[in-house]
Amino acid sequence: GAVVSQHPSRVICKSGTSVKIECRSLDFQATTMFWYRQFPKKSLMLMATSNEGSKATYEQGVEKDKFLINHASLTLSTLTVTSAHPEDSSFYICSAEGRGNNEQFFGPGTRLTVL
Amino acid sequence: AQKVTQAQTEISVVEKEDVTLDCVYETRDTTYYLFWYKQPPSGELVFLIRRNSFDEQNEISGRYSWNFQKSTSSFNFTITASQVVDSAVYFCALSDFSNDYKLSFGAGTTVTVRA
Numbered sequence: 001g002a003v004v005s006q007h008p009s010r011v012i013c014k015s016g017t018s019v020k021i022e023c024r025s026l027d028f029q030a031t032t033m034f035w036y037r038q039f040p041k042k043s044l045m046l047m048a049t050s051n052e053g054s055k056a057t058y059e060q061g062v063e064k065d066k067f068l069i070n071h072a073s074l075t076l077s078t079l080t081v082t083s084a085h086p087e088d089s090s091f092y093i094c095s096a097e098g099r100g101n102n103e104q105f106f107g108p109g110t111r112l113t114v115l
Numbered sequence: 116a117q118k119v120t121q122a123q124t125e126i127s128v129v130e131k132e133d134v135t136l137d138c139v140y141e142t143r144d145t146t147y148y149l150f151w152y153k154q155p156p157s158g159e160l161v162f163l164i165r166r167n168s169f170d171e172q173n174e175i176s177g178r179y180s181w182n183f184q185k186s187t188s189s190f191n192f193t194i195t196a197s198q199v200v201d202s203a204v205y206f207c208a209l210s211d212f213s214n215d216y217k218l219s220f221g222a223g224t225t226v227t228v229r230a
Contacts, residue, residue, distance in 0.1 A: 108157075
């Protein structure tokens with residue numbers, strides 16, 4: 001149990017386009033989902049926390065207009081990188097947490113390359 | 116402020132050697148959770164262990180063992196008789212009340228096991 005999927009696993013796009021990444025909890029209801037960014041050879045940096053049906057809470061320094069997060073249902077959260085630029089290239093990882101659980105289950109990650 | 120410190124950036128060992136990864140954490144809360152994750156080259160985070168602050172018992176799972184010492188705020192991880200498949204980046208993480216139980220990751224330790 002506790003499987004989290006991400007789609008796509010890898011995406012290459014041109015500068016200026018927007019990219020949407022989906023995160024799904026496959027066998028449980030995720031009241032909270034988290035989005036992380038990881039640069040090469042670096043640690044995971046929390047970008048934002050999203051609760052189903054409410055606005056995401058962004059960490060300091062993360063542009064909310066650049067990284068749009070939607071948590072429309074208890075099993076799906078999306079991260080949209082708007083007007084992507086090469087510096088947005090990174091590995092994006094989502095995680096999901098069930099109700100009252102305090103344990104996060106991680107997706108496999110999405111590698112974004114912006115040309 | 117750095118809440119989780121993994122002082123070892125890289126460790127290289129020969130197969131069958133034991134390897135110990137250090138993790139020192141910082142929190143003022145009495146209730147907190149500590150984690151270890153493995154990130155192989157594929158990128159997907161693999162959950163290894165979660166330990167709450169009230170359980171100081173050491174744990175062994177196959178070739179893996181963990182030493183939790185509240186007195187020194189450390190949660191070290193040992194791989195016994197290492198194998199090539201153990202090559203990965205290992206992250207220690209802390210989840211505490213003062214940070215809404217969000218995960219704070221250490222910088223990670225890259226383990227390379229040579230045949």
